[in-house]
Structures are given as structure tokens and as C-alpha cells.
Amino acid sequence: MSVPQRTAKSILEIAAEVLVRDATASLAQVAAAAGIGRTTLHKRYPTRQHLLVAVAEESLDILDRAVTEAIGDDPGESLRDLVDALVPLGPRLEFLLRQPSLDAEPELQARWVQVDRPLTEFMGRVAEAGLLRPGVAPWWAVSSLYAVAYTAWEGVALGKLAPLDAAGLAYGTLMGGIGR
């Protein structure tokens, strides 16, 4: 009982938080934030790069799960569920997009393509259901979904947007744009 909470948050979760707040944080900072020694951190993740990749993989797992769960039978409803699911994943997306060392990991890029595949196929079905404007390719719909979800989360993080309004605004903008 010396430790207040026994691994309430996993090391990877804390590492993700720290590295999103400061992408150049040293391993000492990560270890300190996790309440463990730097040596222990090295034992689990031999290299800084190993740690970064592990965080990235976990992030992709979370993303994958969220996407899989959100996609259902009804295209329209699923779209709304997707937005709801993706907005809170902002920090993970930020980590994946902003951590420079990840560019050197082809496996991660491949993995992301893998995650995007069901999403793109889903958008194809949405298009076939006549719910997409002509000229909007499935991949573009996916990219727009990411963009609007991430932007909404950013708005929340900057205090410009109420958390409860974020997903709604994102969904409205995705489907109807900003104009009328």
C-alpha cells in the first residue's frame, strides 16, 4: 500500500499524456510522471523508440477498437457514432501525428492503413446509400472525419468549445459544412 493507486493508469497511458504535453520530454520525465524509476522504465522499454512505438501501437489499438465498435448497420447513425468516438481520441491522434520519430516506423504507417481500411469501406457504403455528395471519394470522407474530429478536440483543449458541444459541432460541420 505504499503506492497510492496500484497502476490506476498504465505506464503507456501516462507516457502518452506526458509526450503529448511535451513531445521532447525525456525518459526521466516520463518515469517520474509514472511514479517509477528510470531504470525500471528501461527494463520494460529498452529504448526510447521502443516506448514511443508501444504508445503508438496502443493508440492505434484504441483507435481501431473505437472505429470497429462505432460502425454498425445504419450508415447515418454510425457516422454520428464515429464522430462521437473519435473526438475524445484527440490526444492519441495528436501523438500519432506529431511525434517525429514515428515517421521512421513503416510498420506503424502500415498499421494505420489497416485501421483505415474498414473506415474507408464504410464510407463507400455510405456513398452507395446516397448519403455523400457527388465528388466526395471515400478516402476524402475519412480524412475529413479525422480532420473535423481532431479540430473539435483541439477546440475543447483550448477552452474554446464546451466538451459536450464538441461532437455535435463536429458532426454538423462534417455533414453540412460551415455554410448554408
Next chain:
Amino acid sequence: MSVPQRTAKSILEIAAEVLVRDATASLAQVAAAAGIGRTTLHKRYPTRQHLLVAVAEESLDILDRAVTEAIGDDPGESLRDLVDALVPLGPRLEFLLRQPSLDAEPELQARWVQVDRPLTEFMGRVAEAGLLRPGVAPWWAVSSLYAVAYTAWEGVALGKLAPLDAAGLAYGTLMGGIGR
């Protein structure tokens, strides 16, 4: 005449290219790409951070100019001009967004807010002209503009989108969303 092209591209331009391609590129790589010695690079930009800030400032200059020139009297037309102007700035936006060391420079953040001010005011006018959906705040319109422009440029960079189609798709998505 020893040098083929006398500063055809400025050092900052080349640095921007190299650092977008590889955010962790060393100064030696930047100097080599610019065709100058590392020592010379150090004379102009004493520190790596100085160089990064200089590239960022130049990027903000470019962004500022593009925004200022695009904003005209007619709100609708200006919106289209804005998208046209922002899409090609993708690499500069990527640099500003992905270079981690820039987070530690409050002046740059302040400068960006400065650049965004006329943009936000413009979106306010667009809203007053009745061109924005209710519930779309000016700052959200600005964020969406950035997001869609950057996403379109990314599509071009990945070879998914024809350069000539990018701005049109971005504008259409911004104003009308992906749905119908």
C-alpha cells in the same frame, strides 16, 4: 559562377523543405542541402532553435500575406480565394504544427493569434452576411478552414488528389460538408 544558382532558394526555404521531410534532421543535413558549410549556417543562425524560429516566422509571414491578400470585399468570393491560397501552404502549416520545439516559443503562438485575428474578423463578417450556418462561431470557421486546406494538401502530397482538384474539393467540403 562557382555556385550554379546564386541563392535561387533562400536558406530558410531549403531548411523548411528539409525539416518538413524529416523533422529531426541535423544542422549538418540542412547545411548540406543548402549547399553551404555547417559553420556558415551557424553564423547566420547561432542556434538550431534560432533557425527553427526563423523558418517559423517566415512561414507566418507567408501565411499572413496570403490571408491578407485573399480577404476582399465580397465575403463569398474571398472565402474561395482563402481556400485557394491556403491549400498550397500545406508544407508550411505542417512545419508550424509538427515541429515540437516551437511549442516553447510563446512569441510564435502570439504571432499566429495575430495572423488569425483578421481571419476571425472576416469570418464574423461572413456570418453577418448570413453565409454561415447558425451555431458556427467565427473561430470554428477559421479552424475548419485550416483543417480542410491542410487535409486537401495532404491528399495531394499522398498522391490521392490531383493538385488542380484540391482547392475545389476543399472549398466544397468546407461550405457544404461531405453529406447532402
Next chain:
DNA sequence: ACCGTTGTGAACATGAGTGTTCCGCAGCGA
């Protein structure tokens, strides 16, 4: 021809993060 400017390569010093080793300590089950 002289001199200031500018760039260059080589060499060096530095510092920070990283990765490793080693030893002590606490917990825990047998």
C-alpha cells in the same frame, strides 16, 4: 597590391539524454 568581408573545413569542447551495470531493499510465497 592591400584589406575587409564572407565562406569553408578541421578540430575541439560541451552537454544532455541515453543505455548499462551493480548493489541494496522490500515484498511475498514456500
Next chain:
DNA sequence: TCGCTGCGGAACACTCATGTTCACAACGGT
């Protein structure tokens, strides 16, 4: 009580980009 295990802390060596100094070469103006 005895091991076993995992963790922590201290210390170490190492790597690498960085920043600095210096002497030399090319250039241009006077």
C-alpha cells in the same frame, strides 16, 4: 527463515548533435 523476484537509486560510459574556435581561401572594392 530462506530464497526469489521486481524495483529503485547511484554511478558509469557512450553517443551524437551542438556550439565554438581557428586558420585559410576566394572574392570585391579601393
